[in-house]
Amino acid sequence: MAMAETARGTVHEWQRDHMGHINVRAYMEFFEEACWQFYTMLGLTASRLRSGEVHLAAVQQNISYQKELYPG
Template sequence: MEEATYRGTVYPWQCDHVGHMNIMWYVGKFDEANWNLFARLGLTPGYLRDAGRGMAAVQQNISYKRELLAGDIVEIRSRLLEIRDRSIRFQHEMHNAATDEIAASCEITAVHRDRNARKSVLFADAIRTAAMAQLAPSAPAPAMA
């Protein structure tokens, strides 16, 4: 399921010396989308604090497609690609809300962690169930010739 997980604006102070949004702000906006996606799965700040859990990104790949300028409205849409016992893989697409063009995409693998033991742990059943319900449909198999 692909839903908006972030909406915001590019501010002039987020732009570099050539007038484009600087790459550090792409990463920051993707990070904000992470927390909205996680909350939909039950990985809320309250759960993470109370259970002594955390999420750690172990791989992040970003593709930049179109520049964003000061004043542009940004929307990030996210989809869960995979859930495993202790990790999830998901994708964000950052759109220019006025044109719906994709400005950047980001695929992240994150691990569910016990903050005290400092090691990966299984997802709770409720989180797994919520994630399974939100998994994006698989890409169609290539046609055979």
């Protein structure tokens, strides 16, 4: 399966941690946005999810950080 871009954004100053790069909370917010885009690509719209036809739950998250992100 080819890689698909599911999110693009800007890191803001208020998302920095004590070391100057993006904090874990902000990563999770970006991840949530990317998930919704991916669901849409699969045809899983918000209305379809609300219908009860499909149920999704994040029951485990394994994160491997590749590179720090900085504001800008």
